Amino acid sequence: MLDWQPLFLTFKLAFITTMLLLVVSLPLAYWLAYTKSKAKPIVETLVSMPLVLPPTVLGFYLLLVFSPNSTLGAWLNEHLGIRMVFSFMGLVVGSMIYSLPFMVQPIQAGFAKLSPSLREAAYVLGKSKWTTFRKVLLPNINPALLTGIVLAFAHTIGEFGVVLMIGGNIPGKTRVASIAIYDEVESMNYAAANQYSLILFAITFLILLSVYLLNGGYFKSSLLKSPNDD
């Protein structure tokens, strides 16, 4: 009988990661789309790094930073009682960094594609930046938001290297489906590996297909160049 826990954990991780990422990415993408700051290229580069960096590199550094022996890790443990390494929370933080460009870039492109006069018209009508953001900008970048959400979700499902480095393989805590597959293959249990794989394959296929169908053509300009690269 298949152990459903890794699959459940995968989707829980993807869901929480995506929700938190959305909260972080909206202001970040807004800033990147409209800033004239000289720091913009540097921030853009940092956001995009997970696209090209091997996930193991990211995972390795997160492991170092969050380890109870490091300053930050020790502080988190002592003052907040949080252990990031080999815990679900560590996975969430790692996944957020890892999937950041998949959420930020479509939303940033969505903002940039809007005519600047929309914002200006709202300002001239006396509307604050916040009102303009909620009532004028956000409703007009729906396709970009959907793309970002789905890409971040799907990308988190497909993650392996970061999870393995920072989370390890603790059943019920950090053992997500991609790790379970690896584990089953290691122990020559191909049938179980195949079941997990098929389920992941089918679900990610359906998710992406639904976006293509909903957005029609929007995707072509987006950056699905590096599919789940673990």
Added chain:
Amino acid sequence: MIDINIEKELLFASGEGQLQIAFQLEQRKFLTLYGASGAGKTSILRILAGLMTPDKGKIIIDGVTWLDITNKINLAPQKRNIGFLFQDYALFPNMTVEENLLFALNKKQAKNPIKDLVELMDLGNLQHRKPATLSGGQQQRVALARALVQQPKLLLLDEPLSALDVSMRNKLQAYLLQIHSAYQLTTILVSHDIPEIMKISEEVIVVEQGKIITRGTPSKIFKNQTSFTLKGTIQAIQKDVQAVKIIVLVGTEIIEIRVESSTANKLSVGDIISVEVLHPIIRNMVL
């Protein structure tokens, strides 16, 4: 009364330069900023609206300082209460016509003019449509109505009619004149359509390369135009016993001009010169 005196480094059609504009305008006037594209007309409107900040200068509207760079005063666009009509209309695509107008309404506003505006601009049967389903002229009317919802005293129009066909233009010009007087507006229009300016504007300011060249009534500026200037390159200078002839290439035409020898001495082949032609005689080539 509008009192503006500003300077800003800008990129013009011909390269970098200085926008240097100073003028005053009385209330309830209809003024047009006229000039080639890239002369800085739109920038003037954007600076008035607070969407662009000049490097130096002041803007004082009816005694209230909107901008004073030396004293670090710069009123946000939100606080200037102006109507601004954008070239691309800038209607919010996610809202219906009615919602676009309602969005513009200020909660503290004493009077809700939307009903009057809908009637004035003939928007009655368009209210539940989204902007994308409207024609250019209809979108323009909605944008104009929206710009007036907060009952501004100053209306800025950035080439609002340039994308419309002639009959639509005529209609909208009539609408513009109607609202200008009905709402006692001070209106500044950016345009390079002379018939349009002759029809609806009381005054014209001609802008070239970021500077004001002249100002006057449209008829004074456009109708009695008794001279114009040609620009060309000197191809050759031919000295005769009595006079000197210079051969100038203007556009694709070669023209010969007789000049005094003292003038000719200051010129050489390859110089770019301007030739002012007084009292041109115009003949219709078709007849």
